[in-house]
Structures are given as C-alpha cells and as structure tokens.
Amino acid sequence: MILADITKRITYLLHLFSVNKPLITIDTIQDCKKGRRKGQQKLFDFFAGQMFNVCNRYMNNREEAEDMLSQGFTKVFKFMPDFEYRDLNSLRAWIKRIMVNECLMGLRKSVNFSLVSLSDHEEISYADHNLGKIEAEYIVRALNELPIGYKTILNLFAIEGYSHKEIAAMLGINEGTSRSQLNKARKMMKEKLDIESNQYGKRKV
Incomplete structure (x- = not known):
C-alpha cells in the first residue's frame, strides 16, 4: 500500500x-x-x-x-x-x-528539547483538582496549548508511560532535562486547569 x-x-x-x-x-x-x-x-x-x-x-x-x-x-x-x-x-x-x-x-527538526532550566524541579500535585468537573475538551485543549516541547514530554511520560531514562534516549537529552520539562508542563497545565475550574464554578452559580 x-x-x-x-x-x-x-x-x-x-x-x-x-x-x-x-x-x-x-x-x-x-x-x-x-x-x-x-x-x-x-x-x-x-x-x-x-x-x-x-x-x-x-x-x-x-x-x-x-x-x-x-x-x-x-x-x-x-x-x-x-x-x-x-x-x-x-x-x-x-x-x-x-x-x-x-x-x-x-x-x-523544529524543537529544541534542551532549552528548559534544569534548576526547576518542583513537583506539581493534581490532588486539589476535581478533574471530573472539568469537561474533557478543556483538558485536551489545555494540553494542546502547551509549548510543543512540554507537550511532547508530558505525552511520553504521563500518557505513553515511558520513563525519564527512555525519554532522554528518545529525544537525545539527559534525564534531568526530561524531569524539568515534565514539571514545567505540569505546572502550566495546573495553571490552565485552575482557570478553567474557577470559570466552571462561576458558570454553575
């Protein structure tokens, strides 16, 4: 074919x-x-x-x-x-x-996966999010709005289930960069979902 x-x-x-x-x-x-x-x-x-x-x-x-x-x-x-x-x-x-x-x-060909600072390793928790109250379309939209490097590593780690060691090998970066970009992506997702969660609450009032 x-x-x-x-x-x-x-x-x-x-x-x-x-x-x-x-x-x-x-x-x-x-x-x-x-x-x-x-x-x-x-x-x-x-x-x-x-x-x-x-x-x-x-x-x-x-x-x-x-x-x-x-x-x-x-x-x-x-x-x-x-x-x-x-x-x-x-x-x-x-x-x-x-x-x-x-x-x-x-x-x-178009993404530099090594641009993120390695010093930012704060862990982001989603425990405070009731994602069940946020429509799936908003979660998908928030993911698609991430910078392509963040989105790629978040996909590989959280959705595909690859380890940081595997991601590093696949992208030609070190494990610290993979962890840093993942945490940056999580932080940005959390911020986007915080906004949507607040807007959802206002819509329900």
Missing part, C-alpha cells in the same frame, strides 16, 4: 470510530507480511483512528498529524515481515511505537 493510497484514505477513515471495524485475523497479518493490498487496507482501516489520535497528541495541527500517520503506516508495512505477531495488543503496541517515533523524528 503506497503512501499516496494511504493519504487518500485518511480523511475518510477518521470518522469511523463509531462503526464496526474489520476483524484482524492471522490471515490479515499474513497478507500484510506478503505485501498484499487487501490485508494492508484492512489493517489500516482498523488502526487508523486510534493512531491518528496518537499522532495528533504530538503534532501542531491536523495536517501534520495526518502526515505522520501516513509515514508511520508506510513503515509499518515495510517492517511487517519482521514483526512476530502474538496477539492484537502486541500488534497495537508495535504500531503505536512506530507512530510515536515518527512523530518524534518530525519534532526533532
């Missing part, structure tokens, strides 16, 4: 969250390993929505996220013959790792 074919299908596939997805079977995996278009299309249709969300968390806009999705699936199909399939979860994790790496490669 070539890049142009993937790109043409992205816009159409992003609305498929609410419809039945094609079942991924061993035959699907074998078709992909052999480069058969039928299997590649089925795999793409199944994972496109999920992986677009992953890319969209990292990139600056929808267009960049779509580009990373296309490039990521190109690599998925390229390396599929070497992938040892165990179950759907292992396949999803493998594809997700490729998408994250593709996004990071794109971000490295």
Whole structure:
C-alpha cells in the first residue's frame, strides 16, 4: 500500500470510530507480511483512528498529524515481515511505537528539547483538582496549548508511560532535562486547569 493510497484514505477513515471495524485475523497479518493490498487496507482501516489520535497528541495541527500517520503506516508495512505477531495488543503496541517515533523524528527538526532550566524541579500535585468537573475538551485543549516541547514530554511520560531514562534516549537529552520539562508542563497545565475550574464554578452559580 503506497503512501499516496494511504493519504487518500485518511480523511475518510477518521470518522469511523463509531462503526464496526474489520476483524484482524492471522490471515490479515499474513497478507500484510506478503505485501498484499487487501490485508494492508484492512489493517489500516482498523488502526487508523486510534493512531491518528496518537499522532495528533504530538503534532501542531491536523495536517501534520495526518502526515505522520501516513509515514508511520508506510513503515509499518515495510517492517511487517519482521514483526512476530502474538496477539492484537502486541500488534497495537508495535504500531503505536512506530507512530510515536515518527512523530518524534518530525519534532526533532523544529524543537529544541534542551532549552528548559534544569534548576526547576518542583513537583506539581493534581490532588486539589476535581478533574471530573472539568469537561474533557478543556483538558485536551489545555494540553494542546502547551509549548510543543512540554507537550511532547508530558505525552511520553504521563500518557505513553515511558520513563525519564527512555525519554532522554528518545529525544537525545539527559534525564534531568526530561524531569524539568515534565514539571514545567505540569505546572502550566495546573495553571490552565485552575482557570478553567474557577470559570466552571462561576458558570454553575
């Protein structure tokens, strides 16, 4: 499945969250390993929505996220013959790792991940936030409003579950910088959510 074919299908596939997805079977995996278009299309249709969300968390806009999705699936199909399939979860994790790496490669071209001061290591607690009272759209918006470096490390640590050691290796920084940027991101998120929490309270009065 070539890049142009993937790109043409992205816009159409992003609305498929609410419809039945094609079942991924061993035959699907074998078709992909052999480069058969039928299997590649089925795999793409199944994972496109999920992986677009992953890319969209990292990139600056929808267009960049779509580009990373296309490039990521190109690599998925390229390396599929070497992938040892165990179950759907292992396949999803493998594809997700490729998408994250593709996004990071794109971000490295424009983001300096070493600009944050290493002296600021204050830990930010969310214990005082009742996030259940804040609509999810505001949390997502607050995350997307973070500087791209902060957002990237917050995504990697808090959402993807990578350690600071892993993040440092992925971004070519030291662990102290990763911790510092994470705390900066948390502090900025807390400030944004404080504002939204106060506004929410006023709206309820």
